[in-house]
Amino acid sequence: MSAPTTSAAKSTSVAKRLRGPRESLFSxxxxxxxxxxxxxxxxxxxxxxxxxxxxxxxxxxxxxxLWFADFNLFQNIADLASYxxxxxxxxxxxxxxxxxxxxxxxxxxxxxxxxxxxxxxxRGRETIFNIILGGVLVPATALALPLFLVFSQVGATNTFWxxxxxxxxxxFGVYLARIYASSSVPDELVEAARIDGSGEVRTxxxxxxxxxxxxxVTIFLFQFVTIWNNFFLPLIMLRDEELFPxxxxxxxxxxxxxxxxxxxxxxxxxxxxxxIPLIIAFLGLQRFWRSGLGTGALK
Amino acid sequence: MxxxxxxxxxxxxxxxxxxxxxxxxxxxxxxxxxAAACAPSExxxxxNFTTWLxxxxxxxxxxxxxxxxxxxxxxxxPNGNGGTYKNFFNQIEAGNAPDLGQxxxxxxxxxxxxxxxxxxxxxxxxxxxxxxxxxxxxxxxTFGEDNAVYAIPQDxxxxxxxxxxxxxxxxxxxxxxxxxxxxxxxxxxxxxGGYITNFSQSDINAFAGLVWQADGQWFQNDGTAWxxxxxxxxxxxxxxxxxxxxDDDLVATLPPWTDEWNNGYNSGEVWSWVSAVWGANTxxxxxxxxxxNWAVAPMPQWNAGDSAAGNWGxxxxxxxxxxxxxxxxxxxxxxxxxxxxxxTSMNKTANIYPATKAGGDLPAFSEGLxxxxxxxxxxxxxEAGAQVNPDFTWGPTMTQTYTDVADGFSAAISGxxxxxxxxxxxxxxxxxxxxxxAIAVNE
Numbered sequence: 001m002s003a004p005t006t007s008a009a010k011s012t013s014v015a016k017r018l019r020g021p022r023e024s025l026f027s028x029x030x031x032x033x034x035x036x037x038x039x040x041x042x043x044x045x046x047x048x049x050x051x052x053x054x055x056x057x058x059x060x061x062x063x064x065x066l067w068f069a070d071f072n073l074f075q076n077i078a079d080l081a082s083y084x085x086x087x088x089x090x091x092x093x094x095x096x097x098x099x100x101x102x103x104x105x106x107x108x109x110x111x112x113x114x115x116x117x118x119x120x121x122x123r124g125r126e127t128i129f130n131i132i133l134g135g136v137l138v139p140a141t142a143l144a145l146p147l148f149l150v151f152s153q154v155g156a157t158n159t160f161w162x163x164x165x166x167x168x169x170x171x172f173g174v175y176l177a178r179i180y181a182s183s184s185v186p187d188e189l190v191e192a193a194r195i196d197g198s199g200e201v202r203t204x205x206x207x208x209x210x211x212x213x214x215x216x217v218t219i220f221l222f223q224f225v226t227i228w229n230n231f232f233l234p235l236i237m238l239r240d241e242e243l244f245p246x247x248x249x250x251x252x253x254x255x256x257x258x259x260x261x262x263x264x265x266x267x268x269x270x271x272x273x274x275x276i277p278l279i280i281a282f283l284g285l286q287r288f289w290r291s292g293l294g295t296g297a298l299k
Numbered sequence: 300m301x302x303x304x305x306x307x308x309x310x311x312x313x314x315x316x317x318x319x320x321x322x323x324x325x326x327x328x329x330x331x332x333x334a335a336a337c338a339p340s341e342x343x344x345x346x347n348f349t350t351w352l353x354x355x356x357x358x359x360x361x362x363x364x365x366x367x368x369x370x371x372x373x374x375x376x377p378n379g380n381g382g383t384y385k386n387f388f389n390q391i392e393a394g395n396a397p398d399l400g401q402x403x404x405x406x407x408x409x410x411x412x413x414x415x416x417x418x419x420x421x422x423x424x425x426x427x428x429x430x431x432x433x434x435x436x437x438x439x440x441t442f443g444e445d446n447a448v449y450a451i452p453q454d455x456x457x458x459x460x461x462x463x464x465x466x467x468x469x470x471x472x473x474x475x476x477x478x479x480x481x482x483x484x485x486x487x488x489x490x491x492g493g494y495i496t497n498f499s500q501s502d503i504n505a506f507a508g509l510v511w512q513a514d515g516q517w518f519q520n521d522g523t524a525w526x527x528x529x530x531x532x533x534x535x536x537x538x539x540x541x542x543x544x545x546d547d548d549l550v551a552t553l554p555p556w557t558d559e560w561n562n563g564y565n566s567g568e569v570w571s572w573v574s575a576v577w578g579a580n581t582x583x584x585x586x587x588x589x590x591x592n593w594a595v596a597p598m599p600q601w602n603a604g605d606s607a608a609g610n611w612g613x614x615x616x617x618x619x620x621x622x623x624x625x626x627x628x629x630x631x632x633x634x635x636x637x638x639x640x641x642x643t644s645m646n647k648t649a650n651i652y653p654a655t656k657a658g659g660d661l662p663a664f665s666e667g668l669x670x671x672x673x674x675x676x677x678x679x680x681x682e683a684g685a686q687v688n689p690d691f692t693w694g695p696t697m698t699q700t701y702t703d704v705a706d707g708f709s710a711a712i713s714g715x716x717x718x719x720x721x722x723x724x725x726x727x728x729x730x731x732x733x734x735x736x737a738i739a740v741n742e
Binding site: 058061148152153236241258260261 | 347349351352353374375376377378381382386389390392393394395397556558561562565566577580581583584585586587588648649650
């Protein structure tokens with residue numbers, strides 16, 4: 001899919017640039033400058049994190065913050081792996097599970113809901129949609145405490161489910177799925193499937209989801225990042241170290257730095273490792289995601 | 300369950316108005332003092348214990364092995380003000396708080412006022428344990444009430460002066476024993492290109508430790524209502540002293556606990572630090588290049604010949620409201636904070652300095668440290684611990700007070716306003732916050 005598409009995209013953009021009005025050198029330089037500053041601004045913290053993670057403790061304090069001293073990255077990773085029997089990797093695994101499985105199921109739910117709202121006319125459809133839209137406006141932190149009280153009632157705090165279940169809903173995903181379904185899944189195609197004898201469920205899974213794939217990837221990515229970065233809900237719900245996602249675990253270690261300053265180095269190397277899955281998710285999924293948004297725009 | 304939440308909410312209001320009025324009278328209206336509530340449970344018991352001390356599992360494992368019928372499970376949270384206190388209050392409201400929780404002395408009055416901790420005075424052995432603890436730590440957990448103990452003291456932070464012995468000697472500056480000498484030394488050190496110390500804009504509890512040493516009080520409870528005296532004469536004396544050093548650029552103002560700050564000490568730019576016993580470890584790991592050059596002396600005094608010490612930090616183990624096994628929880632808390640094996644374990648994993656009188660005799664504190672030129676620095680701290688004013692009281696809204704005063708201190712350091720202004724506005728905001736929480740305040 002990738003090779004022909006990208007080259008085609010390139011040739012059209014070249015053609016467009018030749019045909020369009022020429023930008024002045026000044027405005028172009030200005031735009032480049034703004035972009036360069038932004039890029040710099042976003043990349044410097046990651047660069048710092050990477051450099052800091054390669055240093056041992058005394059170099060960390062005394063050497064230049066943005067350049068390497070002795071290269072200790074692998075030693076630091078080994079220290080991290082041995083500290084508290086590799087608890088950090090348990091946290092990474094938990095995060096992958098919370099974010100990966102949570103985002104996958106949330107995507108399925110959001111897609112089904114959005115598709116139903118787009119393709120079936122029923123009483124109260126707009127009301128339901130508006131209520132879901134209202135959900136986009138409620139910040140997750142505002143819901144954390146009520147959720148805690150609810151889970152307390154059923155005795156389910158400090159369990160895997162107390163963090164996993166609330167991640168399964170994505171009002172924004174429903175919104176996106178509805179918009180996308182109404183523009184990319186033609187009614188005629190659904191009709192044709194029905195005439196061919198396909199049931200609604202089968203039509204959804206065999207025909208519609210394929211057309212909606214770019215939207216689904218987008219929803220997945222958004223939800224994955226949201227769950228991965230979610231910190232407040234686990235903070236309130238979880239007490240058991242074995243259940244922590246990596247964000248909460250690192251926060252707690254960081255708050256122990258005043259007791260054991262040596263942990264500082266582990267927090268930094270841990271922070272570096274914890275962003276790797278996010279980078280992988282973005283790089284791996286971005287071409288699906290971008291081409292999806294692109295085709296949506298052309299229509 | 301819903302009923303319970305309602306009651307907790309109502310109790311919160313009621314207790315804050317009424318309970319503290321029972322402080323001096325010792326009347327039994329404050330709830331929680333219930334002898335029957337502290338009977339041993341039947342059968343095996345499992346207790347939950349939430350803490351942020353790294354490696355607490357090790358100490359608990361020793362207990363679990365010896366007490367098959369009272370098993371303790373450790374749960375972890377961020378440090379108190381970093382989220383664990385908030386969680387405790389949420390859990391108390393929801394009725395599923397852990398049996399035991401770690402609470403710092405400065406936060407304990409807040410739990411007391413909101414009826415979040417159990418009075419374990421009637422549990423066997425608790426009252427008798429008083430003599431084992433350093434006097435001022437015991438008054439931190441009883442609030443001077445009769446027949447009341449709201450937590451078992453765990454660790455303390457007696458203060459002393461950490462200084463660069465090599466630099467002081469090379470520059471021919473005597474180790475200051477009074478604050479006047481300290482200010483004189485500060486001028487000489489500035490002339491050498493260094494700073495005598497760093498003034499922290501955000502560690503308000505460190506500043507409170509200095510006021511504590513000067514015999515000042517920030518909060519007092521007269522039995523019916525709170526007095527708030529952040530601007531007391533003693534407090535003003537300390538604020539004006541440091542304001543003078545700041546005005547003359549004699550102290551550094553690096554943001555505390557950052558790399559910059561570590562580097563200030565590591566590079567020899569900053570020469571001394573009045574800090575608590577646990578600060579020893581902060582310097583060791585923050586300034587590794589200066590190993591062997593540090594030493595510890597008693598805090599500078601306001602009057603020559605005095606021997607008062609301040610305190611910075613320290614926490615306790617409390618039995619939280621809603622625990623079904625207060626007796627067992629109290630037994631564990633007592634053991635954890637008095638047993639030599641437990642104290643040694645906590646010292647090893649979390650650098651805890653015990654609150655018991657005998658704690659200072661542990662083998663861990665009887666050796667000279669290479670980082671401090673072979674000096675046994677814990678002798679100095681053990682002495683300081685005995686010189687801390689036992690009557691210092693924390694207020695019920697410390698988190699808020701810290702934030703308000705820290706805002707003012709930051710402003711003072713960047714040149715707008717003074718430390719005294721910060722204390723005055725902190726004073727007013729604290730009174731407002733207490734009123735908003737329906738806590739009686741004298742004005």
